[in-house]
Amino acid sequence: MSTFCQIMDKSESGGCGCKIPSSVLSRILSETAAANTVADDKVVLGFESSDDCAVYDNGDNYLLFTTDYFSPIVNDPYVFGQLAASNAVSDVFASGGYPLIANSIMAFDPELVPVEQVTQMILGAQSVMNKFNVSIVGGHTIKNSQPLYGFSIIGQVEKNRLKKNNTAKAGDVLVMTRPLGVGILASALKAGILEQADIAPPTLALITGDNEFGRTLSASPEVSSLTDITGFGLIGHISEMVGLGQLDVMLDSAALAFYDGAESLAVAVTSSESGVFANIRKYAQHVEYLGELSLAHKFLLHDPQTNGGLLFTVSEACLAENRQAWQSLCPDLMVIGRVTDGAGKIKVC
Known part of the structure; x- marks a missing residue:
């Protein structure tokens, strides 16, 4: 070692x-x-x-x-x-x-x-x-x-x-550019359950990659809010987008992508002292689960990301117009939800 x-x-x-x-x-x-x-x-x-x-x-x-x-x-x-x-x-x-x-x-x-x-x-x-x-x-x-x-x-x-993190608009779709699970993989590395050699080169390239794509997104006025997903996890950063309490997000859990191995490792490597639980304690009040979700999946929603992907809201028409060009620059781009009028809730369906 x-x-x-x-x-x-x-x-x-x-x-x-x-x-x-x-x-x-x-x-x-x-x-x-x-x-x-x-x-x-x-x-x-x-x-x-x-x-x-x-x-x-x-x-x-x-x-x-x-x-x-x-x-x-x-x-x-x-x-x-x-x-x-x-x-x-x-x-x-x-x-x-x-x-x-x-x-x-x-x-x-x-x-x-x-x-x-x-x-x-x-x-x-x-x-x-x-x-x-x-x-x-x-x-x-x-x-x-x-x-x-x-x-x-x-x-x-x-x-x-200039793009801000709390200026989403009702009717926008919510888009993520990279899988989740960096924190889970890091915990597995630290616990000796996973070796760095076990992480596939394409996965490592994503984890160490850059978010220059944000510069492309800033050219469109229809991109209403933009942030990166880091230590407060996906739920934490969505909550910032709806933090003024006038919007809800319908989050489609089936549309989320995770790094290989992250879902199977999540429960085994997550302790009550982890960043996952710190995020759950802070943001659980903002989340409403509309269906059954595995414990591993819930952990991944709150998993602290290091150098995570971008999270942005954009009008559906703008996304349709630009999706092919944006996907060529950011192949992992995925629509994960929609912004609606509401009271600051993240509704996981």
């Missing part, structure tokens, strides 16, 4: 599954928001909507700002670097923009993690940043008992292409 595997084994959770539960985060923010007395009318989006990026009016365009970092989700430092970079730039694409520059955030114990493995983390991340011409211009590194890696990103978007 490599040193990196040993470090991963010691971590309680990895990837976006290591996020502070949203219920705890909401309480902290509610108790500290009043301390921010700086009023800046150029800040278009901040904490208020839990959106993917902060947005700053820069004149002709908006600047986008986001920060993402986490502990290992895989045993391979190069793949960990790819995931860290793809996950960070995803927030910019989910806001409809494109990344410009990045600062790295890194932590590791130099007595436990060899320099060669840290180098592989950086090279994996650089392979992603190079694809989008993103310059890594600086960063900060500290000593820590387990590796942490990620980035703060500055991006840009034209004002007419």
Whole structure:
């Protein structure tokens, strides 16, 4: 077993599954928001909507700002670097923009993690940043008992292409671009039930892939809301879309796709201390099950995704017009539900 595997084994959770539960985060923010007395009318989006990026009016365009970092989700430092970079730039694409520059955030114990493995983390991340011409211009590194890696990103978007996560419209269809189950597979890797070699190359390519497709979606005004699915799971991110309480989502569970093996592993690797249960505790009040659903399937609805796919709402006519072109760029695109008038419920049918 490599040193990196040993470090991963010691971590309680990895990837976006290591996020502070949203219920705890909401309480902290509610108790500290009043301390921010700086009023800046150029800040278009901040904490208020839990959106993917902060947005700053820069004149002709908006600047986008986001920060993402986490502990290992895989045993391979190069793949960990790819995931860290793809996950960070995803927030910019989910806001409809494109990344410009990045600062790295890194932590590791130099007595436990060899320099060669840290180098592989950086090279994996650089392979992603190079694809989008993103310059890594600086960063900060500290000593820590387990590796942490990620980035703060500055991006840009034209004002007419900014997408938000809570502006869905009744009558829109709900579309997802990638299967679910990253958190379940990561838990199986950590438990030794699954080896990274058992994950098929096409699956690994999807898990480490990018969400540049969000930039394509931002060109259409009929795409009413857009986000990426990360640590709060599918249900959590849908709940953000209907968070104002005036909409419902009819979620077609049969239309969902899962990574190979995720459904069969879900119950075996999910503990009460997991990110799955943290999400269930936070979002169960928003969910109404209209039929029988297996426990594994329910877990996957709440599974924390690391570098998950995009989730967006769009008019049915726009989807019909663009589906062939969009599917050529994003073959896994799937319609998973519909937005209706309502009271903030996710009705799973």
